[in-house]
Amino acid sequence: MRSGAIIYPILRTYGALTDLVSPAKFFAVRAKQATTSPYLVYREISTIPLNTKGDSTDNTADPRIQQRSILDISRVQISVFANDYLEVENIAVVVREALDREWGTVESPYENDIYTDSIVFESSVDDYDDDAENRGVYVKHLDFTIRVNRINLNPSSMLNIYSLAFDGVDDILITTKDSSIMPTDNLTVGCWINPSTWAFAGSSQNYYPFGCVASGGWGIYFNNNYLVTETLFKAIIRVSDTGGGSEGYLEPSAGAGFSATLRALTGWHYISLTYDKATGVAKLYLDGVEKATETGQAEADIVYHGSNDRPLMFGADAATDTTGANFFEGNIDESSVWNKALTAAELLAVYNSGLPLDLTSNYGDYVSSANLQGWWRMGDPDGTSAYPTITDASTNTNNGTMTNMDAADINTDIPT
Numbered sequence: 187m188r189s190g191a192i193i194y195p196i197l198r199t200y201g202a203l204t205d206l207v208s209p210a211k212f213f214a215v216r217a218k219q220a221t222t223s224p225y226l227v228y229r230e231i232s233t234i235p236l237n238t239k240g241d242s243t244d245n246t247a248d249p250r251i252q253q254r255s256i257l258d259i260s261r262v263q264i265s266v267f268a269n270d271y272l273e274v275e276n277i278a279v280v281v282r283e284a285l286d287r288e289w290g291t292v293e294s295p296y297e298n299d300i301y302t303d304s305i306v307f308e309s310s311v312d313d314y315d316d317d318a319e320n321r322g323v324y325v326k327h328l329d330f331t332i333r334v335n336r337i338n339l340n341p342s343s344m345l346n347i348y349s350l351a352f353d354g355v356d357d358i359l360i361t362t363k364d365s366s367i368m369p370t371d372n373l374t375v376g377c378w379i380n381p382s383t384w385a386f387a388g389s390s391q392n393y394y395p396f397g398c399v400a401s402g403g404w405g406i407y408f409n410n411n412y413l414v415t416e417t418l419f420k421a422i423i424r425v426s427d428t429g430g431g432s433e434g435y436l437e438p439s440a441g442a443g444f445s446a447t448l449r450a451l452t453g454w455h456y457i458s459l460t461y462d463k464a465t466g467v468a469k470l471y472l473d474g475v476e477k478a479t480e481t482g483q484a485e486a487d488i489v490y491h492g493s494n495d496r497p498l499m500f501g502a503d504a505a506t507d508t509t510g511a512n513f514f515e516g517n518i519d520e521s522s523v524w525n526k527a528l529t530a531a532e533l534l535a536v537y538n539s540g541l542p543l544d545l546t547s548n549y550g551d552y553v554s555s556a557n558l559q560g561w562w563r564m565g566d567p568d569g570t571s572a573y574p575t576i577t578d579a580s581t582n583t584n585n586g587t588m589t590n591m592d593a594a595d596i597n598t599d600i601p602t
Contacts, residue, residue, distance in 0.1 A: 348565025354515025
C-alpha cells in the first residue's frame with residue numbers, strides 16, 4: 187500500500203535523522219541487508235479501511251465510488267539497527283520525533299501526492315539480532331498508526347506549523363513599500379488572526395492586524411468605543427475619488443450591530459478586504475463572508491502618499507518607516523496581498539472551513555493564484571531559525587523583518 191511512500195519522504199528530509207543515518211540505509215521490508223549498521227527498515231503490518239462512506243462529494247459519481255471509505259488506517263513498523271544499545275536508542279528517539287503527530291501532504295512517487303490525516307506513535311520493543319553482521323546488532327522496533335486519505339481530498343492544503351505572536355506593545359513585521367504589494371487598481375489583502383481576546387480592551391482604541399494607512403493606503407482594524415462596550419470591525423482604503431469628486435477614504439464597517447457577535451468570537455478567523463476599481467466598491471469579509479461594503483466613484487484609483495515611504499506592516503499600522511501605531515496583540519498567520527478583487531466565492535474557498543490553503547495553486551473556486559503578490563507564512567517552513575526574516579512566499583521578494591521581536595515569537599499556535 188502507500189505507507190512506505192509516506193514514511194520514506196518524511197524520514198529522508200528530517201535533518202536530525204539523516205545526521206545519524208544516511209537515507210541510503212533506509213530499507214523497505216526486512217531482509218538481510220548488504221550494509222553495515224546503523225540502518226532502518228520500515229514495513230507495513232496491516233491496512234484496514236475506516237468504516238466511513240463516500241469519498242466523493244459529487245452526487246452524480248458512480249455509487250460504488252460514493253460508498254468507498256475515505257481513510258485507510260495502516261499499522262507500520264520501523265526497526266532501527268545499530269551496533270550498541272545507546273546508539274539504537276538515540277536514533278529511535280529521532281525517528282519518533284520525525285513522525286509522531288505528523289500530518290499533511292507528502293510528496294510521493296504516485297501520480298498524486300498523498301494526504302496524511304495523522305501519524306501516531308503507538309509502542310516500541312527492544313530486540314537483539316545475533317545473526318546480523320557476523321556479531322549481532324541491537325534493534326528497536328517502533329510501531330506507528332497512519333491514517334491515509336485514499337484520495338487527496340484537498341490537494342491545496344499544505345503543512346502549516348507556525349505563526350507570529352505580537353505583544354500589542356511594539357512588535358511589528360515590516361515589509362516594504364513596493365508597487366507589487368501596493369497596487370493602485372484592484373486589491374485583496376487578508377490574513378488569519380487569533381487575538382489575545384476578541385473582546386478588545388481599551389477606551390476609544392484602534393487595533394490593526396496590518397496596515398499601510400500612514401502611506402495613504404489601506405488596513406483592517408478593530409475600533410472600541412469610549413465605554414469599551416462596542417467593538418467595530420472596520421477597514422479603510424484611500425482612493426482618488428470617494429464619489430464627491432475628491433480624494434478621500436472608503437471605510438466599510440460591520441457596524442455596532444455586529445459588535446456582540448464579534449466580541450464573543452474565540453480562536454482563529456480569517457479577515458480580508460477587497461477593492462474593485464471598475465465599480466469603486468470596497469468590501470470587508472470575515473471567514474469569507476461579506477460583513478460590510480462601501481461604494482465610491484467607479485474607476486477611482488487607490489492612492490498612496492508620495493511624500494513618505496511608509497511600508498506595509500503586520501501587528502500595527504505604519505507610523506513611520508520603522509515604527510508602528512495602534513498595535514495588535516495576538517497571533518497572525520498566512521497573510522497575503524493580491525492585485526485583484528477576489529470574489530466572495532474565492533474568499534470562502536481561501537477560508538476553507540478554517541484550514542489555510544496553498545495560495546500559489548488554484549483550488550475549487552479560488553482561481554487567482556497568478557495574482558498573488560505577497561504571501562507571508564509567518565515562520566513556515568523553517569520555524570525559529572527563520573528569525574528575523576519572514577520570507578515572501580509569492581513570486582516576489584517583499585520579505586518582512588521581525589522588529590522588536592525575537593525567535594520565540596515564532597510559535598506553533600495555528601489555524602486548525
